[in-house]
Amino acid sequence: MSFATSILTKSLNVFHCAGSPCNNCDIELLDTLTPRYDLERFGITLVGSIRHADVIMLSGVFNTKALIRAKRVYEQAPKPILVIALGNCACTGNIFIESYNLDAPVGKHIPVDILVPGCPPKPEAMIAAVAKLIAKLKGK
Amino acid sequence: MSKKTIIPIGPYHPLQEEPEFFKLHVDGETVVKVDIELGYNHRGVEKLAESKTFEQAVYFVERICGICSTSHPIACCQAIEDAGEVKVPERALYIRSIIGELERLHSHLLWLGLAGHFLGFNTVWMWVWRYREDVINCLEIITGNRNHYCMMKPGGVRRDIKGEDIPTILGVLNGLKKPLDLFYKTVNQDPVLQARTRNVGILTRQNIIDYCGVGPLARASGVAIDVRKDHPHAAYGMVDFKVITTTKGDVFDKVDVRILEMFESVSIIKQCLEALKKTPGPIDANPAVIKAGDGIGHYEAPRGEVIHYIRSDGSNRPARHKIRAPSYVNVATNRTAVVGQSIADATIILGAVDPCYCCTERMAAIRVDNGEKTLTADDLIKLSWDKTSRLRKELGAAGPVLPLD
Amino acid sequence: MVLTSRNEVLQNLRERLGNKIVSVFEKNERRIYIEVAPQDIVETTKVIFRDYEARLQTASGVDTPDKIDIYYHWAFDRANCLVTIIVKLDRQKPVIDSIAPLCMGAEWIEREMWELLGVTFNNHPDMRHLLLMDEWPEGQYPLRRDFRLPKKNSPLNPLS
Numbered sequence: 001m002s003f004a005t006s007i008l009t010k011s012l013n014v015f016h017c018a019g020s021p022c023n024n025c026d027i028e029l030l031d032t033l034t035p036r037y038d039l040e041r042f043g044i045t046l047v048g049s050i051r052h053a054d055v056i057m058l059s060g061v062f063n064t065k066a067l068i069r070a071k072r073v074y075e076q077a078p079k080p081i082l083v084i085a086l087g088n089c090a091c092t093g094n095i096f097i098e099s100y101n102l103d104a105p106v107g108k109h110i111p112v113d114i115l116v117p118g119c120p121p122k123p124e125a126m127i128a129a130v131a132k133l134i135a136k137l138k139g140k
Numbered sequence: 141m142s143k144k145t146i147i148p149i150g151p152y153h154p155l156q157e158e159p160e161f162f163k164l165h166v167d168g169e170t171v172v173k174v175d176i177e178l179g180y181n182h183r184g185v186e187k188l189a190e191s192k193t194f195e196q197a198v199y200f201v202e203r204i205c206g207i208c209s210t211s212h213p214i215a216c217c218q219a220i221e222d223a224g225e226v227k228v229p230e231r232a233l234y235i236r237s238i239i240g241e242l243e244r245l246h247s248h249l250l251w252l253g254l255a256g257h258f259l260g261f262n263t264v265w266m267w268v269w270r271y272r273e274d275v276i277n278c279l280e281i282i283t284g285n286r287n288h289y290c291m292m293k294p295g296g297v298r299r300d301i302k303g304e305d306i307p308t309i310l311g312v313l314n315g316l317k318k319p320l321d322l323f324y325k326t327v328n329q330d331p332v333l334q335a336r337t338r339n340v341g342i343l344t345r346q347n348i349i350d351y352c353g354v355g356p357l358a359r360a361s362g363v364a365i366d367v368r369k370d371h372p373h374a375a376y377g378m379v380d381f382k383v384i385t386t387t388k389g390d391v392f393d394k395v396d397v398r399i400l401e402m403f404e405s406v407s408i409i410k411q412c413l414e415a416l417k418k419t420p421g422p423i424d425a426n427p428a429v430i431k432a433g434d435g436i437g438h439y440e441a442p443r444g445e446v447i448h449y450i451r452s453d454g455s456n457r458p459a460r461h462k463i464r465a466p467s468y469v470n471v472a473t474n475r476t477a478v479v480g481q482s483i484a485d486a487t488i489i490l491g492a493v494d495p496c497y498c499c500t501e502r503m504a505a506i507r508v509d510n511g512e513k514t515l516t517a518d519d520l521i522k523l524s525w526d527k528t529s530r531l532r533k534e535l536g537a538a539g540p541v542l543p544l545d
Numbered sequence: 546m547v548l549t550s551r552n553e554v555l556q557n558l559r560e561r562l563g564n565k566i567v568s569v570f571e572k573n574e575r576r577i578y579i580e581v582a583p584q585d586i587v588e589t590t591k592v593i594f595r596d597y598e599a600r601l602q603t604a605s606g607v608d609t610p611d612k613i614d615i616y617y618h619w620a621f622d623r624a625n626c627l628v629t630i631i632v633k634l635d636r637q638k639p640v641i642d643s644i645a646p647l648c649m650g651a652e653w654i655e656r657e658m659w660e661l662l663g664v665t666f667n668n669h670p671d672m673r674h675l676l677l678m679d680e681w682p683e684g685q686y687p688l689r690r691d692f693r694l695p696k697k698n699s700p701l702n703p704l705s
Contacts, residue, residue, distance in 0.1 A: 178653075178676055179677060179678060182676040182677065184687060186661075187688060222573075222576065225573075349600075351649050352650030353650075365622055370620075370623070371622070371625050371627070434572065434629075436576060436618060436627055438627075447602045447603055447618065449616065449618065451607060459607075460605065460607045462603065462616075464603035464654075468603075468653065468654075
């Protein structure tokens with residue numbers, strides 16, 4: 001494991017990038033930060049700028065307009081970076097896949113490391129996803 | 141000539157048709173013009189809805205918005221019932237109101253927490269969201285899911301509320317009284333909070349009428365529109381509650397209205413639970429066919445009136461399904477509310493509309509225009525926080541005091 | 546003047562709109578559908594919005610085989626009554642006067658109908674794309690019945 005990747009197994013800075021979601025994944029993500037689940041006890045925090053991020057959380061189906069922005073966000077991110085697709089919409093396109101305004105899933109356009117299914121995924125599922133991702137990086 | 145600054149806010153935003161990209165044109169510290177650009181969230185829901193059957197429609201419209209995830213189904217079911225002239229059993233009406241009011245509680249708590257966050261009171265955020273978890277728990281007990289409850293169906297509701305769950309729900313509601321009192325006192329007594337929200341982002345009565353604004357936003361400006369009272373639906377005609385209005389229309393009044401509404405919600409749920417004990421019977425009318433015709437259903441979502449129009453042609457799918465969420469009209473009011481205010485206040489004013497809020501978390505600069513200075517999301521929130529701490533020093537207050545229990 | 550009962554609404558609208566009304570359909574206690582001619586929409590809006598202080602809920606455009614219908618949904622909040630004003634436009638050339646100069650709440654919904662359904666609004670203050678991206682191919686109206694997404698890689702396909 002290179003030094004750059006090893007950093008990704010420590011405290012993670014998450015940038016949350018939502019494109020045309022229904023908001024629920026986003027709220028559940030914020031929920032994991034608040035006292036009941038308290039994600040910050042693992043050193044995981046949300047950051048406001050992509051330049052500070054170790055992880056991008058993608059949620060929603062990403063329509064034509066949002067996808068352009070999301071790609072730009074990914075390009076600006078410092079590499080290596082982990083990408084998590086949060087919720088059914090980001091994983092598969094969900095119920096919206098036949099829409100005229102989007103080309104789902106987002107994994108076609110941005111390389112995704114881990115999928116967290118659920119509509120919306122429970123906070124526990126998100127914490128488990130991050131833990132599995134770290135385990136994968138460590139080669140376990 | 142002064143140099144104009146453009147501050148982009150957005151573009152990502154979570155509601156169905158209300159994802160926003162605000163472009164604030166700023167002269168010095170003052171906002172002179174707001175451009176609102178939608179479309180980052182347009183998923184073609186109305187077109188897709190034409191391919192879904194009436195039974196599927198409920199699951200589908202639920203996924204328009206995660207926070208109003210029972211308001212859309214209620215409005216949609218009412219539209220289908222209006223088109224097909226279906227009569228809903230009384231017990232189902234009470235259950236609809238209970239779920240709807242629990243949703244209002246969690247939505248208002250969510251908003252209050254985030255409003256605190258943007259004013260620089262993270263304590264408020266954490267505390268409010270801690271009590272919001274109780275409401276979410278309660279919904280999980282009734283429906284089996286934390287969000288997206290799937291409780292509604294054309295003609296009634298999908299699941300019953302069991303008698304043995306009622307004491308648990310009542311326990312949660314009684315437990316909410318203390319924190320709600322606390323939030324009300326905090327908002328009304330804390331000098332810094334008052335200084336940040338009073339006389340900020342005023343919308344007059346005439347503004348609301350011009351923009352056809354709805355919900356707590358309209359009620360804060362003294363326009364007493366409440367679909368629950370004006371056009372009684374679900375069980376709202378059978379319970380007793382007040383429509384909360386205030387007169388000034390500033391951010392403080394919007395906070396105030398929402399907190400007072402939560403007390404009303406608690407009282408409505410209690411009345412419905414009481415009535416549920418006395419109202420046995422079916423929970424579903426099981427309509428076999430939806431007759432051809434037009435139907436309109438509207439419901440008072442936490443943010444205001446949501447309206448669904450359905451045209452049925454006698455088949456099992458709608459020929460046209462039109463949806464309008466409350467933020468669609470409310471967000472437009474920002475074009476008036478933000479102008480003339482300082483940048484530090486812009487976040488809370490844009491937020492006071494309660495357009496699903498976590499978008500504002502993701503305010504990020506997308507483009508630096510030539511010769512124009514662009515501020516990022518963090519800068520903007522920081523400006524807001526700085527103003528709060530400055531006021532706090534001037535006023536000698538230590539911020540809201542939340543007793544630990 | 547604020548109308549306080551359904552019958553009052555129906556009676557007043559019948560009197561004020563007079564021969565502008567093409568047909569009235571009373572669906573039930575709370576729903577009234579009134580059809581007017583497209584050229585009368587501004588006058589009708591003036592009566593309903595200015596004089597009777599109704600609230601514009603929304604407007605729905607419906608594509609039918611030979612017409613495009615626009616349904617303006619108005620709420621008479623004190624009368625517990627929803628009035629829907631219907632206009633029927635020619636499907637080949639749907640043109641109507643905008644009501645946005647009268648009623649600001651109609652501005653966005655008209656922009657939406659323009660881009661999704663291809664209805665042209667005369668005198669609209671700010672007509673540009675609202676929901677779809679600016680590069681959306683012209684003449685492609687997603688809410689039309691005959692809309693089919695062009696093949697991948699075609700210049701008309703917005704996704705390519």
